[in-house]
Amino acid sequence: MHRDRDRGRVPRPDGPAPRPDEVDPAVLGALLARHGWRRRGGARGRYARWTPPGELPGTSLLVPERRDFPDSVDLLGEALLALARSAAPSAREVLTGLAVPSDEIRWWREAPESQGGTAAWPAQERLRAAARATLLAGALAARGRAGYYGARHRRAAEASLERVLTGPAGAVTGGHQLTVFVPVEDGRATTATLLRALYALRDAVDYQRATGGMEAFDAAVAAGVSRELTEAVVALVQGAEGARMALEWSPAAGPPPGFSTRPAPVEFTPGDLPGLREAGARYVRDEPSVPVRVTGAVVRLGRAGPGGPGTVRLRVLAGADVARLRIVLDEDDYRIAGHAHLVGLPIRVSGRLESRGGFRRLSGAGDVAPVRVDDAERDRLLKSLQENLDFFEEACGEEACGEEAPGET
Structure with a gap:
């Protein structure tokens, strides 16, 4: 394989490849020492020779201590290539630390x-x-x-x-x-x-x-x-x-x-x-409950009969650092949530985010109101509704509709 071609890029099929002209020799030396490589001599202030931990034969790196020597980039390229080919487990960790400062x-x-x-x-x-x-x-x-x-x-x-x-x-x-x-x-x-x-x-x-x-x-x-x-x-x-x-x-x-x-x-x-x-x-x-005013898109509705309170699930858009919420609403607020869902509008609702259940439930929910959005967002919400009509479950019992979905947050 051509030496100059090898020098420009280190073959790393399983991760990022550090470039020799971007490697700081001091950082490379620090990573080698951290991962158990031993300095075996070299001219102080100019070059250092490193060997891997253990008894692995045949691997030796000549690393410049500064980048202002004429052959520094060449030596760094050879050192990176040797690390990429090394059987030492620590070699991959050194390359990773060079490629992504971590x-x-x-x-x-x-x-x-x-x-x-x-x-x-x-x-x-x-x-x-x-x-x-x-x-x-x-x-x-x-x-x-x-x-x-x-x-x-x-x-x-x-x-x-x-x-x-x-x-x-x-x-x-x-x-x-x-x-x-x-x-x-x-x-x-x-x-x-x-x-x-x-x-x-x-x-x-x-x-x-x-x-x-x-x-x-x-x-x-x-x-x-x-x-x-x-x-x-x-x-x-x-x-x-x-x-x-x-x-x-x-x-x-x-x-x-x-x-x-x-x-x-x-x-x-x-x-x-x-x-x-x-x-x-x-x-x-x-951990106390948290008062919030949440804006969210209704993704599921359900109640036991044609009237009375019902359960609503929201995909949270703003107001709480959670993905979804389960809310029990009285009859009037439930009707507002249903109408907003049908026309593709999110709702805003107040309540307390309860620690019970992992802050996925809103207790004392009220003050439900639809939220106006621009036409593009409304079209997107309506499209989501059409693709998920099975979520609109007025006829199902609250027991089934209110159950948490596996893995839902």
Whole structure:
């Protein structure tokens, strides 16, 4: 294969390819050191030779320490090509960190070994699910503090995790270790909030175990601790001998203000589970309802007979950080909602968003009124109505129509 062609682009079929002329040698060196590569000499201030962790033969990188040498781009291209071809698991993580400046979060789950390694796949799946739940809790807290979010902020929080990348798992780590790369550009608020919340959660658990008191969990909400975070940590620790999480800042971006350069890892053990579960239940019980005035499109109606109160489901357009709401309306307000639905208009309704059911229900609903929209939006809503006529269920019983759909939020 032609050397000059190779130098311009690193073959990375499974992810982004960093370009040699965009790579900072200092960042590459920091990532190599972070992932266990060893410096084996080289001219100080000019070049460094790196070898991978372990005993893998045949891989050696010559990395310039600055980009102002005549052959710096050539050497960086050769180093990136060697990383792309390397059998070292850490090579992919180094390339990922170069291509997308990211904060790295590592999870370790110390689960008992099973005979024949048959638990590696379930262990990996459990670790991935717990890691995602932990990140989601951090993303929720970055959007506002609450002891229990339920469906609130969930769409935005989940969307913010779409660019998160994962490192090697499975056979490489036995299913007990996972690395996640959170892009600095749109994920730094999540990583910083999550780290602060994990420290606060660790302190609250220690206080509860030492004194039996739960007050520290109440104070920890201001740092980002929530029911969602306690559940994620319970899922991580349950069935294991312990779990640990560590965060390392992107060497290209450095730490955010107020944080140390090398944050200490956070560990949890099975002895922490009773306090975590009690705190989670406490957060759900104590989270207050929220007064709101919601604008939404009616997507489903139902009541027991031709008259009386009925149940309405709204696709929320504004006024609440949830996707859908279930509302019980009296006869007059129900009729207004039905008429608005038929002519393709959203409605506006006041009430209290209840924590019971995950903030998916509006209690004390009233003051229902149709909302005027422009012609294009009205046509879109009418088209949606025509495509979903089965949702308009005046004849069905409230019991059936009011039932929550699987997976609905």
